[in-house]
Amino acid sequence: MKVRPLDPRLLRYAVSARWFLAGGAALGLATTACILAFAWLITECVTGAIEGRGLTELSPYIGILAAVALLRAGLVYAQDLIAARGAAKVKSELRLGVLDAVRRLGPSFLAERNSARVATLLGRGMDALDDYFSKYLPQLILTVIVTPIVVFVVLLSDWVSAVFILVTLPLIPVFMVLIGWATQAVQRKQWSVLGDLSSGFVDTLGGLATLKIFGREFRQVKRMRSITTAYRVQTMRVLRISFLSSFALELAASLSVALVAVSIGLRLVDGSLGLSVGLFVLLLAPEAFLPLRQVGANFHASAEGVAAADDAFALLDDARKIPADATPALDHGALVSGVLSLRDVTVDYGEGAVAAPVSVDFTPGVLTVLAGPSGVGKSSLLAAILGFAPYSGSVSLGGHPISSSATERGWLAWAGQRPSLSMGTIADNVALGSDKVDLGLVGRALQLAAAPELDPDLPVGVGGAGLSGGQAQRVALARAIYRALDRRCAVLLLDEPSSALDHATEARLLDGLAAVARTGIAVVVVSHRQAVIERADSVVRISPRSAVTV
Missing domain, CATH: 3.40.50.300 (P-loop containing nucleotide triphosphate hydrolases)
Structure with missing residues (x-):
């Protein structure tokens, strides 16, 4: 399965997603400004204290620093609010779209598929998009906006540190792609087993009377136990890969920041780098890696929603292939x-x-x-x-x-x-x-x-x-x-x-x-x-x- 950070079909079938991305981009720019301002103000306060400036002289910087911190907290709240409302609107649009697609495809479509799978897609599947919108997409937007700007500011301040960041930064996407393939494979299996579990349960309930008459109801206990065990195994596989991938991404990001920190420390000791520049770059270095690292970590939380959305998009694509009828409406x-x-x-x-x-x-x-x-x-x-x-x-x-x-x-x-x-x-x-x-x-x-x-x-x-x-x-x-x-x-x-x-x-x-x-x-x-x-x-x-x- 091809790993795509953002499926373009989401923008096609859910208009609200466009407004969500636009709002996320605006908040991403504001967040970037807060990150840069916060790092600069911390640098001024620390270097000022080392240089012997008093509290009275530093109090304006401290006040602005507190305001920036509050502003960033407000941006985080606004981001969560937009994510929650965006997820609700997009889920509603996709649900209505899937229902309309089923109507257009007609009973012949449902005859070839188990209706319990469609019900699972409309229920649990669409609800799984909450993590996709509240965790994954916001971090993806921040990565696209924050990381390039932070790296550019570091390049203007200290090109050596920028080189270390540019060399080590691609390691995280490489790990993300490799881990993403494995995650999507096991998540797809988990989603498939969940569909089997739902359809099997519905079929068992529907034929329970017949099974009872012929004394075969106890055989279904073994069958349901087998399916639930398979679902438990697949769920644990997803969790295992999620924990291992989080460890790998954290390790890669920590080592990358450590290389930057070691370089800055050595140059501070030999006097080739000023304290203010070194501290400013050191504060920004983690911010360059953080959004990308969070994208990889949050991808696993949203993997189930991505799998369900892929099924929904496939169904909508099938309905879209039905040509529009030019026959005029009947009087x-x-x-x-x-x-x-x-x-x-x-x-x-x-x-x-x-x-x-x-x-x-x-x-x-x-x-x-x-x-x-x-x-x-x-x-x-x-x-x-x-x-x-x-x-x-x-x-x-x-x-x-x-x-x-x-x-x-x-x-x-x-x-x-x-x-x-x-x-x-x-x-x-x-x-x-x-x-x-x-x-x-x-x-x-x-x-x-x-x-x-x-x-x-x-x-x-x-x-x-x-x-x-x-x-x-x-x-x-x-x-x-x-x-x-x-x-x-x-x-x-x-x-x-x-x-x-x-x-x-x-x-x-x-x-x-x-x-x-x-x-x-x-x-x-x-x-x-x-x-x-x-x-x-x-x-x-x-x-x-x-x-x-x-």
């Missing part, structure tokens, strides 16, 4: 009664076409079922209509082309195979996305979704906790129906809506979907169940070769 009101038309639509995820080209029309007021064997591409066809899957061909509504980037779907309501419910009441979940909850419409949507027995005020946990599988599925269906009726959507797409329902409940649901279709909405259902196919007004059978309308 929703004018397209309510339009026909949804697909012409030669073929879904291709980059590994060849999923199914044969499909050409079909979905008419308002008609309940249409997409049928066919498993794996033939029914759900992929729905994903293409939603804008979640790359496809060739054309999709139009009422003669107007539909955007393929999934950025404009006001004409559409849909429910997938997995009900995604959030914490709140059933009414909150049904009316999700609406400005206000219409309890009358919530009741009607639940009735049409064959769930009239569910109390809209019933609390629901994360992921539908507290509801059975069939109940959660019907709440998700009610949410799609609510949106379709509330926003006068032209199309309602449903993917296997009755997979978790018994025959009686399925029959009531089909009655509700037929009633929705009679309002003028084109209802499209993906299903392989015979009862659903028999109730359809139109059946489109998808096969590996073609699509046939019955």
Whole structure:
């Protein structure tokens, strides 16, 4: 992995980082002025006392010295304040950017990756950027500003000491690069193991009931213990390298300052260097090495955040590759009664076409079922209509082309195979996305979704906790129906809506979907169940070769 002090993608995806760097640069210049003034004032006080000047004569220097010390303390506080606020803003921007990237990439992206890893990236990963902004970047800015200016001032005062500093100073970056490679390698492994730990824990919780039924829950204890042990080992490796690298950097900087001090001492003894110049240079020498040394030390504290940010940038880069759609936004009101038309639509995820080209029309007021064997591409066809899957061909509504980037779907309501419910009441979940909850419409949507027995005020946990599988599925269906009726959507797409329902409940649901279709909405259902196919007004059978309308 290439070691980069500052990833330029940070400035691209987080505008607040630019203001943070600008503020850090201004504070860095002020800090440099304080360092030079402090060294000069200390030199004047010490040499003045040696020369026999009294306290009255030195008191102005002492007063200014105290003011400079207070000013430097204030600059440190301001730097910490800017770092904290900058980190908060940048984390917020990156989180929103990653969420938007996931939305643009669509469910196909999450299907290829574990959602727990994305959640870990948005949570722990983004929080790890605190050290990057509060420790690493401020020191990096000070290194760029303070070190060159201090070395230049030393060069003007004593060129011999400047030569020692210039010769020994590059040793620290060399150590930093060598140690940085090792640190990033072990940190990347630690971050990967953390992702495995998060996804394994979520998968175990999700399948705990099944594991319990088959008596396999105790095997997961051994698996989780193995993953946590691997994470502990990787964490200790990171700490070991951090301690060793800090020792190496401190040793290199101390030896470098010692060489300067020995040179100054020898020249003071033989009288070739004045006391004021020697003391001034000796006070500045550590300041030339300190920022660079702190950069190396703080890099390890921020390594986890750097690893997480690299994953976030990679995800944002993938989303950026999706071309902007030039299709104009739909006039929703004018397209309510339009026909949804697909012409030669073929879904291709980059590994060849999923199914044969499909050409079909979905008419308002008609309940249409997409049928066919498993794996033939029914759900992929729905994903293409939603804008979640790359496809060739054309999709139009009422003669107007539909955007393929999934950025404009006001004409559409849909429910997938997995009900995604959030914490709140059933009414909150049904009316999700609406400005206000219409309890009358919530009741009607639940009735049409064959769930009239569910109390809209019933609390629901994360992921539908507290509801059975069939109940959660019907709440998700009610949410799609609510949106379709509330926003006068032209199309309602449903993917296997009755997979978790018994025959009686399925029959009531089909009655509700037929009633929705009679309002003028084109209802499209993906299903392989015979009862659903028999109730359809139109059946489109998808096969590996073609699509046939019955």
